Amino acid sequence: MKKILVTGSLGQIGSELVTKMRSIYGSDNVIATDIRDNGSNVVTEGPFEILDVTDATKMYDLAKKYEVDTIVHLAALLSATAEKKPLLAWNLNMGGLVNALETARELKCQFFTPSSIGAFGPSTPKDQTPQDTIQRPTTMYGVNKVAGELLCDYYFTKFGVDTRGVRFPGLISYVAEPGGGTTDYAVEIYYEAIKNKRFTSYIDKGTYMDMMYMPDALNAIIDLMEADSTKLKHRNAFNITAMSFEPEQLAAEIKKHIPEFEMSYDVDPARQAIAKSWPNSIDPTAAQEEWGFKSEYDLAKMTVDMLEKLKIKLS
Numbered sequence: 001m002k003k004i005l006v007t008g009s010l011g012q013i014g015s016e017l018v019t020k021m022r023s024i025y026g027s028d029n030v031i032a033t034d035i036r037d038n039g040s041n042v043v044t045e046g047p048f049e050i051l052d053v054t055d056a057t058k059m060y061d062l063a064k065k066y067e068v069d070t071i072v073h074l075a076a077l078l079s080a081t082a083e084k085k086p087l088l089a090w091n092l093n094m095g096g097l098v099n100a101l102e103t104a105r106e107l108k109c110q111f112f113t114p115s116s117i118g119a120f121g122p123s124t125p126k127d128q129t130p131q132d133t134i135q136r137p138t139t140m141y142g143v144n145k146v147a148g149e150l151l152c153d154y155y156f157t158k159f160g161v162d163t164r165g166v167r168f169p170g171l172i173s174y175v176a177e178p179g180g181g182t183t184d185y186a187v188e189i190y191y192e193a194i195k196n197k198r199f200t201s202y203i204d205k206g207t208y209m210d211m212m213y214m215p216d217a218l219n220a221i222i223d224l225m226e227a228d229s230t231k232l233k234h235r236n237a238f239n240i241t242a243m244s245f246e247p248e249q250l251a252a253e254i255k256k257h258i259p260e261f262e263m264s265y266d267v268d269p270a271r272q273a274i275a276k277s278w279p280n281s282i283d284p285t286a287a288q289e290e291w292g293f294k295s296e297y298d299l300a301k302m303t304v305d306m307l308e309k310l311k312i313k314l315s
């Protein structure tokens, strides 16, 4: 990775990934793009271009102009929003991906795009979900992610594009707010705990989902992209996870630091249905064995850091 183009770079992941990559590879070598301009440090502290990923010509032209050798494709509609706007999700998630893969093929770029635990469905084994297993998701987001995993494998075997990817669990972070996923509750709870000392969860008690703190997610992207390709038996969609918890466990952890904190439930049937169709926990052994995936943050360590950082941000 010497010159990297990032799509959807103002989202929850991109907002932190661009900053981290610029610190490693140099500010001028990370070209951030998004459909909007929010004036943040991603826009001001290095090259930034407006790019709608459904515009294939502009994507190709920008990648050629900056002579990039790597594309990190993040722009997508997330699970809860995709369920509300399925056709838009199909057009953006699949159209954007194929444009990015075509650009990578033509300009011989290395390629990263994230899949998700949303690529699994109700018939997938629920606990310690294996790397290679049944994938029959029942959401538009899941359909997009499975098709995307297969398409990335296809571009590797058919065209030799160096495609790599992970299945992210729910990501928890404090820089940018999440963009409409099913696991967003696990971020919102921290904001509400600090602001109002109470939180109403739209995900029901007893619902376990995999999660990861953003610093571990960023390291995973960089470690996988830098990994020795001869060691990779899988190319795309490695299961990775750092923890699995239900809302009550998260609330109990927050209560250790904010004793007055109270949580109640007002379950959203749409997001709960998505959550119930996903695994309770996934098995990251393939990622550990093939490129040394590891995570540093468990629930307790993440909660200390989230509360500390958010208190500063919100004060």
Ligand SMILES: NC(=O)c1ccc[n+]([C@@H]2O[C@H](COP(=O)([O-])OP(=O)(O)OC[C@H]3O[C@@H](n4cnc5c(N)ncnc54)[C@H](O)[C@@H]3O)[C@@H](O)[C@H]2O)c1
Pocket (backbone or CB within 6 Å): 007, 008, 009, 010, 011, 012, 013, 014, 033, 034, 035, 036, 051, 052, 053, 054, 073, 074, 075, 076, 077, 078, 092, 114, 115, 116, 117, 167, 168, 169, 170, 171, 172, 177, 178, 179, 180, 181, 183
């Ligand atoms: N955040 C998570 O918990 C999570 C978990 C699993 C997988 N993922 C995957 O990671 C990727 C990035 O997720 P995120 O959380 O950063 O998403 P996000 O919703 O926070 O950000 C998406 C970004 O894409 C931009 N965008 C929307 N339409 C666009 C278009 N037509 N052209 C260009 N940009 C456009 C938005 O402006 C936004 O900045 C997605 O593929 C997502 O499915 C995320």
